[in-house]
Amino acid sequence: MSTLGQPPWRRERLDRFPGVPAWSLATSRTAPEEFPVSSQAEVSREWAWGGADGSGVRVCVVDTGVDAAHPRIGGLERSLAVTGGPDGGLEVADCDPADPAGHGTACAGVIRSLAPGAALSSVRVLTNGKSGSGAALLAGLRWAIEEGFDLINLSLSTTRTEFRPALHELADRAYFRRCLLVASAHNMPVTSYPWTFSSVISVASHDEPDPMTYYYNPAPPAEFYARGVRVPVAWPGGKEIRSTGNSFAAPHITGICALILSKHRWMTPFQLKSVLYLTARNVGPSNGGAHDRE
Amino acid sequence: MIANDPPSSASAEIAERRLLQSIVEVARHVFGSAAASIFLVDQDTGELVFEAVSGEGETHLLGRRFPPGTGIAGWVAESGQPMIADDLTEVTQFAHDAARSTGYVPRSIMAAPLIRHEECIGVLEVLDRSNALRGDLADVDLLALLAVQAACGLDFLLRLRRANRAAPPGDDLHVLLRRIATRVPPGGATDPTALKLLAVADELLA
Structure with missing residues (x-):
């Protein structure tokens, strides 16, 4: 059946493999598609996070570890790593606040730049240099959810379907425990998890330079576009590079969520997602409301 | 050639x-x-x-x-x-x-x-x-x-x-054929892809 004329969220999902574009949108060249919006005009950006700095919010970066000594990080609450346990299984244990790869430090630096008051922790799930560490990702994520963080930044995903059911259950558990998973969409047109689940906030890139600009995508699974092109990011050794990828878009949304939660402490994950939606550049009335249709 | x-x-x-x-x-x-x-x-x-x-x-x-x-x-x-x-x-x-x-x-x-x-x-x-x-x-x-x-x-x-x-150069053809024969149970169903491959091999050897 043709889906012509359907709203974006009702269209048949494209078989993205190997087609492009994958999930991101060059908003500096292509205007986001118009879609109807039911306005809740009282939710403004000022109301959402005006005056907030992330204080009182606990954020966990599940990644390659974080270099706590980097000037753009400024210390960590805790630093842990998933390692092989004595019985051959995996365990989560305290470790030196270091990052052998750089990716986790880059993500943490973005969060810190937006929410300087938030308490950052790190769980290293990628360290052994070999691919296919889905089991370590699962173990680290499970620990972070049980530990009670308010936000978890996950700029990683796994393509292995064997981990899908367990990740789905974890993502739902996090959602009901008021622990919001912010996950980056894969940068390539492949299916991976958990960013494709509705219980997380999934983020792809736009190509504008403002760190506080983000858009709602009316044709998920990638629900939001945030800054992800040539992002200045922290790199181990006290350095900074510019890097491109959805990995760096997700921590922008994590940082903004930390601001919102620090001002509105008892928001649920679904409220938080709604506030993000209502303050998105292509939805919020303070930014034109061009698509506003009751 | x-x-x-x-x-x-x-x-x-x-x-x-x-x-x-x-x-x-x-x-x-x-x-x-x-x-x-x-x-x-x-x-x-x-x-x-x-x-x-x-x-x-x-x-x-x-x-x-x-x-x-x-x-x-x-x-x-x-x-x-x-x-x-x-x-x-x-x-x-x-x-x-x-x-x-x-x-x-x-x-x-x-x-x-x-x-x-x-x-x-x-x-x-x-x-x-x-x-x-x-x-x-x-x-x-x-x-x-x-x-x-x-x-x-x-x-x-x-x-x-x-x-x-699996079949290094120099492997004896007869050894290979005997090995293939042991993998194919008599009277049992044969994988259609394997059957096609064997047919191609037959054609090449003819």
Whole structure:
């Protein structure tokens, strides 16, 4: 059946493999598609996070570890790593606040730049240099959810379907425990998890330079576009590079969520997602409301 | 008369290698880059092995190995995520030693995983792309498309190597036929693909 004329969220999902574009949108060249919006005009950006700095919010970066000594990080609450346990299984244990790869430090630096008051922790799930560490990702994520963080930044995903059911259950558990998973969409047109689940906030890139600009995508699974092109990011050794990828878009949304939660402490994950939606550049009335249709 | 030459493992790889080489040539030219290369991830050791190179290093890098997790290509193989990093000259950490050992230290790197059957089997890397007006997100999409081709090409090469290992050149044909016979239960159902392959073998031997 043709889906012509359907709203974006009702269209048949494209078989993205190997087609492009994958999930991101060059908003500096292509205007986001118009879609109807039911306005809740009282939710403004000022109301959402005006005056907030992330204080009182606990954020966990599940990644390659974080270099706590980097000037753009400024210390960590805790630093842990998933390692092989004595019985051959995996365990989560305290470790030196270091990052052998750089990716986790880059993500943490973005969060810190937006929410300087938030308490950052790190769980290293990628360290052994070999691919296919889905089991370590699962173990680290499970620990972070049980530990009670308010936000978890996950700029990683796994393509292995064997981990899908367990990740789905974890993502739902996090959602009901008021622990919001912010996950980056894969940068390539492949299916991976958990960013494709509705219980997380999934983020792809736009190509504008403002760190506080983000858009709602009316044709998920990638629900939001945030800054992800040539992002200045922290790199181990006290350095900074510019890097491109959805990995760096997700921590922008994590940082903004930390601001919102620090001002509105008892928001649920679904409220938080709604506030993000209502303050998105292509939805919020303070930014034109061009698509506003009751 | 190529058809009558005994297929050595090197000559048997020629078509697959040409495919990989043509992909890195295309990648280097569409990005106007200094170099483009395809790494294989050694599934036993996790090492990264240069399988095709265009541009800087093309004369001496083939077969060169790097330990698991080395540099940005190592990260991409480990995480299964692409990465684009610019301004690398400011950074001492990104495996400069490994880069220096190749004879070329880039200012920027684009790298994408080569994924087949849910598994990362390699990495496509482009060094120092030009600052053309393509746009960064268009670069990401183009890299992804080329990575899909490269993954198919690398998969062909791996299949061929597995097949060569299973039936090394010089294996006695009669031994092979007896081994095949033991794998086919009398009166049992035969895999249609295997049946087709045997039919092709029959035709070749006729």
